[in-house]
Ligand code: NAD
């Protein structure tokens with residue numbers, strides 16, 4: 001999609017972690033675009049993430065569930081969007097193990113519902129239209145000690161979450177092949193940064209260190225993830241949205257692999273410095289606990305396609321990004337307090353109370 005003319009874009013999941021960074025980037029960088037944030041505000045959606053831009057004249061919020069066809073059709077009919085950037089999803093692997101059907105509903109059926117609505121609203125006139133699906137590297141399964149996921153790697157998902165994202169990717173591709181709906185997909189590695197819900201490794205451990213709670217490392221702690229700063233993911237989405245080839249997939253990654261235990265030790269060191277703790281204080285909180293079932297050993301993205309074709313690369317080092325992330329959480333303790341009250345406590349109890357000891 002070129003960025004010459006005005007356009008209206010529906011961004012789903014815009015109140016969540018990555019979605020809020022994408023909404024902010026588009027609202028501020030493209031004042032001539034109308035940005036409609038369509039979000040159901042589940043436990044993971046939080047309008048506090050967008051306070052700084054909510055009064056912008058080109059920003060609109062619609063609370064709606066992507067599973068409810070009538071709600072979605074009404075929003076399409078009101079705004080007549082040129083494009084959809086679809087991020088709304090159930091996104092946490094551990095929750096998918098507790099409750100797989102929620103993931104099938106939102107990630108698979110919700111996505112198909114949106115595809116149908118876009119197709120119907122565009123009335124088979126697809127010129128200058130785009131359905132952009134934001135997906136994950138977890139669809140590719142797990143790597144051994146070496147190798148990388150490329151855009152050609154066969155799908156081999158292992159968790160209910162990754163299976164649901166793989167299914168949604170297949171539907172998006174099927175709408176391109178069957179109906180010529182213009183689509184693009186990106187598959188990204190682990191994101192971190194401000195506004196991430198503290199169920200994911202980095203913000204959960206920051207919150208626990210603040211409250212001197214134990215740091216539950218799954219299994220032997222030698223699982224490897226490829227970490228990317230969320231604003232770099234948003235920048236990649238911007239590039240792919242405007243310059244990606246229709247029908248294609250782009251892998252996005254940080255060229256930044258860390259074994260969980262090494263990452264946790266770095267996080268502990270930075271937290272001790274920032275909290276003016278004695279060195280080694282936070283590391284004492286590390287507790288090895290029962291492993292996640294079906295735990296993928298290693299993820300690593302080969303991001304050379306987006307690098308070569310679109311000139312994208314990460315803009316911050318991991319140490320810089322992690323330091324900025326910790327500062328954000330320390331400066332936004334109210335945000336943390338709000339999202340960790342109520343339902344979060346029940347989730348934490350359910351997820352971690354039976355995990356102690358291996
Ligand atoms: P998140 O859980 O922080 O946010 C998800 C958002 O979707 C929330 O605002 C929630 O309210 C909304 N939502 C959920 N169900 C909905 C429904 N039925 N209707 C409308 N809105 C609904 O997720 P995130 O980490 O920001 O991930 C966003 C997307 O990026 C997801 O599709 C995820 O699979 C993908 N992704 C995430 C990562 C990562 O590391 N977090 C990496 C790669 C890809």
Ligand code: DAU
Pocket residue numbers: 091092093094135136137138188189190191199200201202204216217218219223224225260292299
């Ligand atoms: O790879 C992209 C994916 O990254 C996204 O698609 C998902 O939405 C996102 O949640 C993330 O999935 P992971 O399962 O890799 O992220 P999580 O933060 O849950 O876990 C990161 C690693 O840390 C993983 O190996 C499990 C481990 N872990 C996690 C938690 C929450 C622990 O050891 N202890 C924990 O308490």
